[in-house]
Amino acid sequence: MIKEVVSVGLAVDECLRIKKNVLQPEQLTGDEKRICIVTGTHGDELEGQYVCYELNRILQEHKECLKGIVEIYPALNPLGVDSISRGIPMFDLDMNRIFPGEENGAVAEYVASQIIEDIAGADLCIDIHASNIFLREIPQARINVNTAQRLLPFARRLNLDFVWIHAAATVLESTLAHSLNSIDVPTVVVEMGVGMRITEEFCHQLTDGILCVMKDMGVWSGEAIEPKKPIISQDGEVGFVNAEAPGIFVPCVEHWRNVQKGQRIGRILNSLDGTVEQEVYAPIHGMLFTLREYPVVSCGSLIARVLGGDFE
Amino acid sequence: MKKECLYTLKKQYRDDLNIYGYRFGRGEKAACIVGSIRGNEVQQLYICSQLVKALKRLEEKGAIVEENEILVIPSVNHSSMNIRKRFWATDNTDINRMFPGYHAGETTQRIAAGLFEAIQGYHYGIQFPSFYLPGDFVPHVRMMETGFQSHDLANHFGMPYVVIRQPKPIDTTTLNYNWQIWNTNAFSLYTSATDRIDEDSARKAVASVLRFLTRMGILRYTSHSGYLASVIREEELTNLKTGQSGIYQRYVKPGEEIHQGQILASVIDPLEGEVLGRIVSPVDGIIFFAHSAPLVMEGTIIFKIIEQLHE
Numbered sequence: 001m002i003k004e005v006v007s008v009g010l011a012v013d014e015c016l017r018i019k020k021n022v023l024q025p026e027q028l029t030g031d032e033k034r035i036c037i038v039t040g041t042h043g044d045e046l047e048g049q050y051v052c053y054e055l056n057r058i059l060q061e062h063k064e065c066l067k068g069i070v071e072i073y074p075a076l077n078p079l080g081v082d083s084i085s086r087g088i089p090m091f092d093l094d095m096n097r098i099f100p101g102e103e104n105g106a107v108a109e110y111v112a113s114q115i116i117e118d119i120a121g122a123d124l125c126i127d128i129h130a131s132n133i134f135l136r137e138i139p140q141a142r143i144n145v146n147t148a149q150r151l152l153p154f155a156r157r158l159n160l161d162f163v164w165i166h167a168a169a170t171v172l173e174s175t176l177a178h179s180l181n182s183i184d185v186p187t188v189v190v191e192m193g194v195g196m197r198i199t200e201e202f203c204h205q206l207t208d209g210i211l212c213v214m215k216d217m218g219v220w221s222g223e224a225i226e227p228k229k230p231i232i233s234q235d236g237e238v239g240f241v242n243a244e245a246p247g248i249f250v251p252c253v254e255h256w257r258n259v260q261k262g263q264r265i266g267r268i269l270n271s272l273d274g275t276v277e278q279e280v281y282a283p284i285h286g287m288l289f290t291l292r293e294y295p296v297v298s299c300g301s302l303i304a305r306v307l308g309g310d311f312e
Numbered sequence: 313m314k315k316e317c318l319y320t321l322k323k324q325y326r327d328d329l330n331i332y333g334y335r336f337g338r339g340e341k342a343a344c345i346v347g348s349i350r351g352n353e354v355q356q357l358y359i360c361s362q363l364v365k366a367l368k369r370l371e372e373k374g375a376i377v378e379e380n381e382i383l384v385i386p387s388v389n390h391s392s393m394n395i396r397k398r399f400w401a402t403d404n405t406d407i408n409r410m411f412p413g414y415h416a417g418e419t420t421q422r423i424a425a426g427l428f429e430a431i432q433g434y435h436y437g438i439q440f441p442s443f444y445l446p447g448d449f450v451p452h453v454r455m456m457e458t459g460f461q462s463h464d465l466a467n468h469f470g471m472p473y474v475v476i477r478q479p480k481p482i483d484t485t486t487l488n489y490n491w492q493i494w495n496t497n498a499f500s501l502y503t504s505a506t507d508r509i510d511e512d513s514a515r516k517a518v519a520s521v522l523r524f525l526t527r528m529g530i531l532r533y534t535s536h537s538g539y540l541a542s543v544i545r546e547e548e549l550t551n552l553k554t555g556q557s558g559i560y561q562r563y564v565k566p567g568e569e570i571h572q573g574q575i576l577a578s579v580i581d582p583l584e585g586e587v588l589g590r591i592v593s594p595v596d597g598i599i600f601f602a603h604s605a606p607l608v609m610e611g612t613i614i615f616k617i618i619e620q621l622h623e
Contacts, residue, residue, distance in 0.1 A: 009557035009610030012582045016609070086404065092444040097482045104551055106445055107611045134403065171409075173481040242416060246324040270324065277324075298402055299321055300419035 005073065006114035008107055016079055018115065023059045024069040033217045034069040036119050036185075037210065039128040041096050041176060043080020043087070047193040048128035050203040055210060058222075068219030071122070076115060076176075084196070086132070097171070099179035116179055123217065124154060125187040126210060127177050133195035134294040135302060138256050139202050142189045144168050145234070147181050152232070155188050157216055159209025159227035161256075162289055162307065165234045194293045231287075233307055239284035241304040243268055243297040245277035255291040258311060265304055268297060280304075287311045313368045318385065319426035321419070329391045331427060336367045339379030342530045344434040344496070345521060346385045346427075346487065349408045349441065350399065351392025352507040356440035359503065359517045360386035366518060370533060380530045383434070388427055408441060409482065411490040428490065436465075436528060437496040438521060439487055442506040445613060447603045450566045451513050451520075453541070454500040456483060458492045463543050465497055468527040469520040470538015472567075473600070473618075477546045504566065544618055549600055552615040554579055556588040560608040564615075566599050569623045577614060582607070595619045 005018040024032065037055060039048025052074040059066055075081045079089045088095050091108045101112025119125055131137045140162035141155035148165045155163045172178055180187040190206060193199040205228075212227045214220035243249065251266035259265060259282040268278040280303055282288070290305035297303065314335045321329040347353070347360030364384050370376065387393065392401045399406045405420045413425025431437065443449065452473035455461040466474040483489050491498035501520065503513035523538055525531040554560070559580040564570055570593045577591040591614060601616035608614060 011557050011559070011607035011609060092398075092406075093482060104553075106613055107609050110611055132403075170481050170484045240416075242418065246322055272324070296325075296402075298323065298419045300417060300422040301402075302418055 005118045006111050008111065016111070018073070018076060018078060018111065020071050020073040020118070021056060022069065022071050023056070023066060025066050026063070032068040033123040033219050034071065034121070035214060035217065035219055036071045036073065036122045036125040037128070038073040038076055038119070038125060038176070040073075040075035040081050041077055041127070042094075042129065042132070042195075043077050043083065043085045044133055044195040045086075045130035046081070046196060046198055047130035047203055049074055049081075050198045050200065051128055051207050051210070054203060054207040058207070058211070062222045065220055065222030067221050068214070068217065070214070070219065073115075086195075096176055097174045099174055099176045100182075115176070116183070119180060119185060120183055122185050124213065125177075125180050125185050126158070126213075127187055127189045128206070129189060129191045130193045130195055131191055134292060136194040136255050136291050136293045137191050138162055138289045139190070139192040139205055140164055140289065141230070142166060142191055144172065144178065144181075147186075150186055151181075151188050154186060154213055156230060156232075157209065157213045157227050158188065158190065159205055159212060159225065160190065160192075160230045161228060163230045163232045164238070165232065167235050231307065231309075231311065233309075237286075237308045239282070239286065239306040239308060240302065241265070241280060241283055241306070243278065243280075243299060243301040243303055246298050247271070247277040248295045249280070249292050249297045249301075249303055250295065251291060253288060255288060258287050259285070259306060261285040266292075282306055284308045285310075313364070313371060318430040319423065321391075321423060323391070326391065329389075329423070331385060331388055331423075333430060334364050334367070334384045334386075336371045336382040336384070337376035337380045337530075339381055341434040342380040342382055343436040343438065343525055343528070344383045344385070344431045345438045345440075346431065347387055347440050348390075348393065349388045349439075349487070350406065351389050351396065351401070352398045353440070353442050354393070354507055355503055355505040355509055355514060356442065357387050357393070358509050359440055359514045360384055362514060362518045363521060366522060370522075370531060375532045377530055377532060382525065382530065383431065385427070385431070388423070408487055409485045411485055411487050412494070428487075431491075432494055432496070434496050436524075437487075437491040437498040438524070439491075439498070439500050440517070441486075441488070441500050441502070443502065443601075445601075445603075446506075446605055447601055448504050448566045449502045450598070450600050451501075451503050451516055454488075454502060455498070456486075456489050456492060458489060460492045460495070460497075462497060466499055467541045467543075469499070469501070469524045469541075470536075471501070471516075471520050471541055472539045474541040474543045475546055476543065542618070542621060544600075548619070549616040550595060550597070550619050551613045552576070552591060552593070552617060554589070554591060554608050554610060554612050554614055557608055557610040558582045558588055560603065560606060560614065562602060562604075562614075564599050564602065566602050568599050569597075570599060570617070571596050579608060591615070593617065597621055598623065
């Protein structure tokens with residue numbers, strides 16, 4: 001059942017509408033668990049669109065296996081998705097920095113408040129992101145260290161490759177995930193793939209993981225795989241590589257491969273004079289879980305992240 | 313006056329971004345003034361250019377009090393300004409949400425870190441930012457309530473209003489907030505415009521900075537004494553929203569006194585021209601902020617009103 005979460009009139013003959021699809025058993029007992037799958041906060045992150053489609057498809061093909069309530073919100077920022085814009089068009093602030101929103105605030109803040117109100121009370125929320133147009137990520141969950149204990153049991157079962165437990169930061173207190181966790185809705189942020197693209201393999205992987213968690217929670221009685229065991233790491237084990245010169249980054253290793261400390265992972269090239277501006281090396285021994293996708297770099301552009309250690 | 317390059321970001325497809333500072337006087341780091349950080353802050357750039365001009369002349373006349381140094385940085389992000397983008401041209405990030413910055417981080421974190429290093433240690437920090445909602449303001453001084461702020465000092469600008477904002481998490485990465493945390497008395501000065509030049513409010517902004525520097529014992533300068541400011545807490549402003557969307561017609565300006573029941577604006581059907589609704593003031597007071605774009609969405613904050621205040 002398609003429902004409207006919030007609607008705001010635009011200037012000329014149109015409304016901004018945030019919609020969700022509510023899937024539930026035909027007969028409700030009142031004891032059903034409720035899971036919310038949300039994505040599209042950043043309009044240029046599209047991996048979640050395919051996950052939403054797949055979940056919709058599978059759940060509707062096997063209605064008899066649905067034992068709880070699944071609410072699918074494919075586009076929290078529909079104007080952004082439509083206009084290929086990361087943020088909300090005509091609004092300065094990143095939508096994922098204005099939660100929990102404010103009923104009496106600016107339009108975007110009002111919308112944020114209505115989203116929180118709508119999800120409140122859920123037993124689990126999975127917030128699917130897709131990096132940005134610059135970086136490719138392996139399927140991973142990102143969890144604030146303060147919520148790790150509560151969220152790890154869910155994150156471990158999502159069939160992801162990596163769970164990154166990161167430090168708390170004041171500025172992150174205005175994310176959707178932080179706001180929902182603060183009101184007792186366990187919310188796991190998933191990052192995978194790259195902006196403006198759909199990586200089918202990753203989407204299937206996460207969809208399978210969501211079905212596992214749903215089964216664990218008694219929301220789904222259909223088939224579910226045994227999920228992968230993710231690598232679980234904290235900030236201290238991650239090495240960052242940033243560009244120290246502008247130019248064109250051309251990698252010489254593949255994403256999601258092991259690298260040795262000092263191994264060359266690519267070069268930054270000058271296309272005007274034919275020189276190499278920078279040879280880029282791995283800062284530590286480990287697995288390249290983030291790799292630059294968009295070739296043009298400025299000084300400081302993130303090129304790669306390496307998770308220290310030995311991995312298969 | 314000494315012009316120096318405070319930070320350079322090397323670029324490959326365009327000229328390097330050079331952030332220039334203009335130093336006046338010498339001695340203790342007395343005051344630092346930062347203009348445009350976003351690419352559409354043209355008014356802020358203009359005000360700082362006028363300050364550089366005024367301070368140059370005052371310095372030539374010996375009006376800077378000995379053992380005081382003033383640093384003015386008119387423009388931080390002209391890479392974006394030159395191509396009419398508000399945020400960083402490559403990745404659309406906002407330098408004013410990157411403080412205190414990080415030298416080994418991403419591009420705008422590096423710019424913020426480079427700038428912040430150059431502007432630390434001043435007694436007073438004055439920034440000309442712009443608001444996240446598009447519209448016109450009554451000129452005012454804005455301060456974050458960090459526990460380090462001083463309303464009394466803000467009064468020395470002689471602007472009509474001082475606004476105190478309770479910082480939200482997103483504010484903790486702004487220049488104003490970080491300046492305060494790093495022991496600089498930080499003030500944000502808002503004038504009536506951003507992406508256009510408003511001569512009158514620009515002139516008043518220049519005068520208010522010169523007045524402040526004089527009152528702080530940094531300049532010898534005689535000016536009108538300005539206003540004794542009304543201090544307002546941001547959360548006490550009354551937000552007035554539109555119930556309809558369409559074409560917006562505004563009948564009052566920021567700074568104007570209004571009365572309960574007065575019609576402040578109308579929203580017109582954009583296809584048929586009929587008035588869809590009128591925005592009526594629920595209170596007596598003064599318009600502090602007014603939406604300026606010709607179109608409005610439903611629920612847009614079109615006015616912020618200071619209640620129970622008269623001209």
